[in-house]
Amino acid sequence: MELSVSGPSFEEIQIPVPFGFVSGKWWGSKDKQPIIAIHGWQDNAGTFDPLIELLPKDLSILCIDLPGHGRSSHIPSGLPYYIFWDGLAILRRIIKHYNWRKVSIIGHSLGAAIGFLYAASFPDDTEMLISIDTVAPVIFDPSEIVKNTGPNIDKLIHYDSLGVDKMPSYKYSEMIDLVVDGHHGTLTRKSCEILMRRGMYRVKDNKYLFSRDIRLKVNRFALPSFDVTNEFAKQIRCRYLMIKAVPGRVRDNWSLFQSILETIKHSTSDFNYVEVEGSHHVHLNDASKVVPHILNFILKVA
Template sequence: MSINFEEVRLRLPHIELAAHLYGPEDGRPVIALHGWLDNAASFARLAPKLSGLRIVALDFAGHGHSDHRPAGGSYAIWDYVHDVLQVAEQFGWQRFSLLGHSMGAIVSVLLAGAMPERVERLALIDGLMPYTGEADTAPGKLGEALRAQLTLAGKRKPVYAEFERAVKARMQGVGAVTYEAAELLAQRGLMPVPGGYTWRTDSRLTLPSPLRLTQAHAMAFVQALRCPSKLVLAEQGMLQAQPQLSELLSGLPLEVVRLAGGHHLHLDDEFGAQLVADCFKAFLQAS
């Protein structure tokens, strides 16, 4: 597929991130945030359908072509929030909208809840709140994370002799995707190494979280939203698997639209991308 975008690198005060720019420079500002272990190519089908918007589709730190965190650093969800805010600062955007998928949706909610004066609109795709943990599970979760950190140095990334093998592996990864979607993600996410190809992603991204927000913490961020917010819920997606989903969504300050498709419905095929675009185009362009 032919995609028109500009590849840029953003030198932030603490890290350098890569991004794809879509749309006119004077379009309404939108920062697009992908899911865990994905990259900016997550929006390759959707972004071109959202005309009139200036979309900055980021590679999160440790993903795609962005820098990895320094040695000894970690990938706490709130650190991504800081990164996104710094990206907005670099573009001089005091007000902007967020388009987030999965983990990118979670980061979007945290930023919009924490700094409502900066976020104009919130467009979420099959993601809302982080996995939570209560106080009594915290010691065990920290111990699990510490043990995983000790063994990380001895682990090696998989090497695929052929590009197609990596694509097929990604099809079965977190949030299973179509071959075409996996190919788009792999084109940006792979790098050549002796013996074939491996993923660019930082191995530390696979470590378990040492600390999780409680359910009360997570709900507080959603309830703190002050901007118009819209959630596309994939009928065969990952959110549907959460227990008591309807109860969770009831009373929250966001509009929910249910669409047929899997967790990556905005990327799996052109039809799904168009459905999501139809939900968000006028919404993100509104004053």
């Protein structure tokens, strides 16, 4: 059992999958079914550390590393990541592995989109969904998808040709600088250090490599259209909480997501929407803004 800085404890786990394993941090008791927490694209299970450290210790929460992220196995070489559909399948595998029913999910960004797909695909098996700053899989203009398909295939082939020996390594401070710069000011340095606890590993000469699969950078295959996404939304029956960061993720087509939210509002009898001030990673940068809403929702009698 590994102890966190603030007191709550977690256990590192590995769940077998056909291509290796999915790693996770299981906070709290393993004697009861946990809430499943799913991180965003190129993040990892550590994204929820500050949030969980402010939640009651009697909550059981399993934070997973999606394939290719954190300490989880990468998918076999030569294959692309279909990040939304891969996540949906992995989540179902984990739930069937433990034989859980009526699951509760917290998701941020990509994790929220995966939770959306799961709640819609298995409406009778989903108790509640908490989505942080993302509603559903990202919706692109069809012309953009077509235009980028060829270049993305070439990128995938290029990344597949890069072995670990060709990957650049960095000193610890350089690695953190890269992550800070890559998020363009939306992640604090402390938040980047939290993510990198399981987002990098040490190699020779006291340098580090990213643990995530570089192929994750090619992430726009098999994206659902607005119409398909809206049909998924019609199937959501579980209790639902959307936490929107303001300004949050500025690149999303929020007007389309608002339409999807309207559909969810009519498909579930327990729809909740709140806004909190902060960036896309508000749950990591300033968890205290998010925790009260999550607690109120979890403890609320539907």
